Amino acid sequence: MLKRKTAFALLVCFTAAGCSLPAGEKNIEVDSSAAKNEAIRIVVNSLGMGFPENMDENNNPYLNYIEKNTGVQVNVTLPPLNGYDEKLNVIMTSGEPPDLLNTSSPSWFMNYVNQKALTPLNGYIEEYGANLRAKIPKEAWDNVTVDGNIYAIPSLNEVNGTEIIYARKDWLDKLGLGPPRTIEEYTEVMRAFAERDPDGNGRKDTYGLSIMERLGRTSPFLGAFGTQMNAWYERDGKLMYSGILPEMKAALVYLRSLYDRDILDPEFPLNKIDVLGEKIADGRVGLYSAAWSDTRTHIAANRKNDPNAVWIPLNFPIGPSSKHGVYSTSKVRSYNVVPLKSQNAAAVVKFLDFIAGPGQQDLKLGFENEVWIRSGGKLTIRLEEHIKHGYRGIYGSLADTVERNMTRDRLVGLGEQFRLYENLQLIESNLMENRFNGPPTAAMGKHQVKLSKLQEETFTRIVAGVSPIEEFDSFVKKWKDSGGDEITGEVNEWWRETRK
Incomplete structure (x- = not known):
């Protein structure tokens, strides 16, 4: 456990202006005597990535690069994506x-903080x-600090x-329609x-709007009514x-009206x-x-299938009370925790510190002259190699930081025709701020999973016409009685x- 004066010194460093240490240079070797016999076992998310032939999560150039520069030998386990957090639960209760x-789940993180099963890392x-x-900014550290103890090293959301x-x-033009602006124009x-x-x-085989299961991809439409x-939000x-909220x-009610009028894809609960x-x-x-990156994936696939397809970004719909916007992501993308039984917290921190520092560029962009080159100040990405080396993100995403210039250069280098950086700029100028950015509370650790499931099921039933809109009022009462009031x-x- 960290002594009080040490914790205070660390807090001063986080809050003081100019408190930053040099990141170091690429491929600097660590002192081999300090790194002697350091080895760690890690369980991380595969992000759906595959590996080139004759490589796997424990045998590839990027992991070798990390091990060489940290002196830490890393054994990697990638659980299946389906039921990932449940698998982590099984692992946490194992003997070793x-x-x-x-994990990317705040509730999972807080549950094990409550159980006192994680190592304080200060x-x-x-x-x-x-x-x-x-x-890593103070706001992100605050998100993983409980009662003065840092229980996770956060990886940041780059966007x-x-x-x-x-x-x-091309569809708008064919039907004599202009780009919509208000929610009424969107509906038409x-x-x-x-x-x-x-x-x-x-044939009648097109949808007016398609969304995802659990009401995913509805953010701009929720924003038109002042919520996410x-x-x-402060009230x-x-x-x-x-x-x-009534919003x-x-x-x-609006999304249900689209469903009732056969405008919304009726298969959305399975999407x-x-x-x-x-x-x-x-x-x-x-x-x-x-998603801001869909111009390189689903939209690009449609344009390949139909060369006449022309896609454009739209302004966010303005609702009845002139509201508009989209959700803002948390500063923290994922949590890296060290179980209390581990004896290797120092090696874990060294491993993640290299990823956040001197290893960040190679893990985010790929190896220079192999995946990308810079000529005349412009970064050019070899797309085939970029895709082939995509698995590097499994490691880089563990300690992602925000390097704005690197983000811009990377996104432009992937193809200016995809408008990736412009998409992010448009999104960022229309964010609806989530006013709670502290660590998950103790009650969230106890109740959030069941409350999230209750919300997802109730809202889906309402929009899909299975339940009347009045079920929303019953949901509010049940949410409050089942731990929501405690969380609030x-x-x-x-x-x-925070306001004192």
Whole structure:
């Protein structure tokens, strides 16, 4: 356990201006005597990545690069993506848990903080984490600090928001429609796409709007009513959960109206991302809330299938009270925790510190002259090699930091025609701020999983016409009684403390 004076010194470093240490140079060898016999076992997310022939998660050039420059030998386990956090639970309760586990679930993280099953990392970060201290902002550290103890090393979200609406301009032109701006204009465009045969094949086989399971890819439409999923907004001096606000009920009423009018894809409860992507690529969808990077994936696939397809970004829909916007992502993308039983916290911090510091460029961009080159100040990416080396993200994403110039150069280098950086700029100018950015509260660790499931199931039933809109009011009461009020109390206790 870190002594009080050490914790205070670390806090001073986080908050003081100019407190940053040099990141070091590429391929600097560590002192082999200090690194002697260091080995760690890690369980991390594969991100759906595969490996080139004759390589795997424990045998590839990027892991070799990390091991060479840290002196830490790393044994990697990649659980299946389906049921990932449940697998982590099984691993945590085993007799010999690994030295590092990575999760993107705040509730999972907080549950094990509550169980006192995680190693406080303050002292290790102070001694071995110069790059982590320099590159991770105080807000992110606050998100993983409970009662003065840092229980995880956060990996940062490189982007501040995700969703942007894209539409088929060739369909708009064919039907004599302009780009919509208000939610009413959006509704008319989507109705026309569903009813007026925009692809000209004589069949009613296009959707006005398609979304994903659990109401994914609805953010701009929720924003038109002044709310977002899983956020906290100030109301009368207190923070209130977005899912129980009248604004959310109004948004659900709107989405239900699209379903009742056969504008919304009726199969949306079954639409995982690959299913939605296939519908876009096949030309069945002409307007949807895209991820900022979809211009390189699903939209690009549709343009390949239909050379006449022209996609354009739209302004976010303006709702009845002139509201508009999209959700803002958390500063923290994922949590790297060290189980209390591990004896290798120092090696874990050294491993992550290298990824955040001197290894960041190679792990984010790939190896220079192999994946990319810089000529005349411009970065050019060899796309075939970029894709082949994509698995590097498994390691780089463990301690992602935000390097704005690197982000811009990388996104432009992937192809200016995809508008990746411009998409992010448009999103970032329309973010709806989530006012709660503290660590998950103790009650969240106890209740959040069941409350999230309750919300997802209730909202899906309402939009899909299975339940009447009045079920929203029953949901609000059940949410409050099943731990929501306890969470709200803790969130507002945090809110009061941060405003002192």
